[in-house]
Amino acid sequence: MAHFVKLNVLDPGHDEIGNKTNRQYNLQLINLDMVVSIEQSYVHSLIFTKNNSTHPIRVKESLDQILKLSADY
8 A cells, every 4th residue: 555645845846936935835745665865955855766866856855854744644
Protein backbone atom coordinates (compact mmCIF):
# COMPACT_ATOMS: atom_id res chain seq x y z
CA MET A 1 0.00 0.00 0.00
CA ALA A 2 1.32 3.43 -0.93
CA HIS A 3 2.06 6.00 1.77
CA PHE A 4 0.88 9.47 0.76
CA VAL A 5 1.29 12.90 2.34
CA LYS A 6 -0.49 16.07 1.25
CA LEU A 7 2.05 18.84 0.51
CA ASN A 8 2.09 22.30 -1.06
CA VAL A 9 4.05 21.89 -4.30
CA LEU A 10 5.51 24.93 -6.04
CA ASP A 11 3.66 25.62 -9.32
CA PRO A 12 5.87 24.67 -12.30
CA GLY A 13 5.13 28.07 -13.89
CA HIS A 14 6.64 29.99 -10.96
CA ASP A 15 9.69 31.01 -13.04
CA GLU A 16 7.45 33.05 -15.34
CA ILE A 17 6.28 35.23 -12.47
CA GLY A 18 8.49 38.29 -12.14
CA ASN A 19 7.79 38.78 -8.44
CA LYS A 20 9.50 36.00 -6.43
CA THR A 21 7.35 36.76 -3.36
CA ASN A 22 4.23 35.82 -5.34
CA ARG A 23 4.86 32.06 -5.43
CA GLN A 24 1.92 29.83 -6.30
CA TYR A 25 1.50 26.42 -4.66
CA ASN A 26 -0.76 23.51 -5.51
CA LEU A 27 -1.85 20.97 -2.91
CA GLN A 28 -0.75 17.51 -4.11
CA LEU A 29 -0.36 14.00 -2.77
CA ILE A 30 3.24 12.78 -2.68
CA ASN A 31 3.90 9.03 -2.59
CA LEU A 32 6.57 8.54 0.08
CA ASP A 33 7.39 5.10 -1.32
CA MET A 34 8.88 6.83 -4.39
CA VAL A 35 11.04 9.30 -2.40
CA VAL A 36 14.82 8.79 -2.49
CA SER A 37 15.75 11.80 -0.35
CA ILE A 38 14.51 15.15 0.94
CA GLU A 39 16.78 18.15 1.42
CA GLN A 40 16.15 21.57 2.92
CA SER A 41 16.99 24.56 0.75
CA TYR A 42 16.79 28.24 1.62
CA VAL A 43 13.08 28.55 0.81
CA HIS A 44 11.78 25.05 0.01
CA SER A 45 12.29 21.41 0.81
CA LEU A 46 13.50 19.51 -2.23
CA ILE A 47 12.04 16.04 -2.76
CA PHE A 48 14.04 13.69 -4.98
CA THR A 49 12.12 10.68 -6.31
CA LYS A 50 13.04 7.43 -8.04
CA ASN A 51 11.50 8.68 -11.29
CA ASN A 52 13.17 12.08 -11.35
CA SER A 53 16.35 12.54 -9.36
CA THR A 54 17.68 15.49 -11.40
CA HIS A 55 14.70 17.85 -11.00
CA PRO A 56 13.39 17.75 -7.43
CA ILE A 57 9.86 18.58 -6.37
CA ARG A 58 9.89 21.87 -4.45
CA VAL A 59 7.49 21.98 -1.51
CA LYS A 60 6.61 24.68 0.99
CA GLU A 61 6.78 22.44 4.07
CA SER A 62 9.95 22.10 6.13
CA LEU A 63 11.70 18.80 6.82
CA ASP A 64 10.17 18.69 10.31
CA GLN A 65 6.68 19.30 8.95
CA ILE A 66 7.09 16.53 6.36
CA LEU A 67 8.36 14.14 9.02
CA LYS A 68 5.37 14.91 11.25
CA LEU A 69 2.91 14.45 8.38
CA SER A 70 4.50 11.14 7.41
CA ALA A 71 4.25 9.87 11.00
CA ASP A 72 0.49 10.51 10.98
CA TYR A 73 0.03 7.82 8.31
